[in-house]
Amino acid sequence: MTPTVVCFHHAGGSAAAYRDWGSEHDLRIHAVCLPGRDGRRNEPSPTSMDSLVEQLDDELGELLATEHVLFGHSMGGTIAYELALRRMRRNARLPLAMIVVASNPPHLQPAGLPLDEMTDLEIARSLTELGGIPPILLERPEWLGPLMRPVKDDLRLCRSARVVGDAELAPLPVSLHVIGGSRDRLVPPERLATWRLHAGRDFSLSILDGAGHFLVTENRSEVTALVAAVVDRTRVGVL
Known part of the structure; x- marks a missing residue:
C-alpha cells in the first residue's frame, strides 16, 4: 500500500501549496488545512503549538492510523515533529x-522576526528578501494588512513552540529526512544538519544548490523527487 504523505505548510501559507503534488511521482497527498484559513477561515487561528498539535492528533487520527509519511515545510516541519513526538x-x-524542509531544529531558538516592533511593511520587506512574497506587493502597502495577518499569527504560533533542552532530547524512532537550500539565510545548512540529534533511525540531509527558504515552490520538482524517493523506500521496506 502506498503511504499517504501528510503535508503541513509554512507560516502564512496554505494547503494549496500541495494541491497538484499528487500528480507527480504517483504520490498520495493529504494537505492539511489549519484552523483560521482557507475552508476553515471562520475558525480562530491557533495561538499555542501544543494545543494545535493536540487538535490535529485528534482530527487526523483516522488517517494517522494508516501508513503515512509526515512532511513539513518551515513552520510545517515544527508541526510535523511535535505531532510525531506527541504520538510517540x-x-x-x-x-x-x-x-x-527548511525547518528550524527543535533544540535551537528560531531566528524569528521581532513582530511587536515591526510594521506590516517591514515584515513584508523581510519576507520579500527571503523570497516569500512578490516584491510588487511592497508597492501596494494598502493590501498588506489582510495579507500579513495570517503570517503574523503563524509566526507567533512558531514562537509558542518550546525549545527542547539537551536533557529532554528524545530521538524519534522513525527515518528522518531533512531538505534545505544552500542560500537559505533563515535556516542555513549548518543549522539543518543538527536535526540529526532527533533521528532515532536513518537520517539524511539534502541541500539543494542555489535554493532559498521557499524551495518547496521555487524548487518544486527537486523537492517532490526527494519525497518520492523516500516514499519508494518505505514501499520496499528499506526505511
Whole structure:
C-alpha cells in the first residue's frame, strides 16, 4: 500500500501549496488545512503549538492510523515533529518516515522576526528578501494588512513552540529526512544538519544548490523527487 504523505505548510501559507503534488511521482497527498484559513477561515487561528498539535492528533487520527509519511515545510516541519513526538509519547502509530524542509531544529531558538516592533511593511520587506512574497506587493502597502495577518499569527504560533533542552532530547524512532537550500539565510545548512540529534533511525540531509527558504515552490520538482524517493523506500521496506 502506498503511504499517504501528510503535508503541513509554512507560516502564512496554505494547503494549496500541495494541491497538484499528487500528480507527480504517483504520490498520495493529504494537505492539511489549519484552523483560521482557507475552508476553515471562520475558525480562530491557533495561538499555542501544543494545543494545535493536540487538535490535529485528534482530527487526523483516522488517517494517522494508516501508513503515512509526515512532511513539513518551515513552520510545517515544527508541526510535523511535535505531532510525531506527541504520538510517540502516547504509544500511537508513528509515521514510516518524516521529511522536514527548511525547518528550524527543535533544540535551537528560531531566528524569528521581532513582530511587536515591526510594521506590516517591514515584515513584508523581510519576507520579500527571503523570497516569500512578490516584491510588487511592497508597492501596494494598502493590501498588506489582510495579507500579513495570517503570517503574523503563524509566526507567533512558531514562537509558542518550546525549545527542547539537551536533557529532554528524545530521538524519534522513525527515518528522518531533512531538505534545505544552500542560500537559505533563515535556516542555513549548518543549522539543518543538527536535526540529526532527533533521528532515532536513518537520517539524511539534502541541500539543494542555489535554493532559498521557499524551495518547496521555487524548487518544486527537486523537492517532490526527494519525497518520492523516500516514499519508494518505505514501499520496499528499506526505511
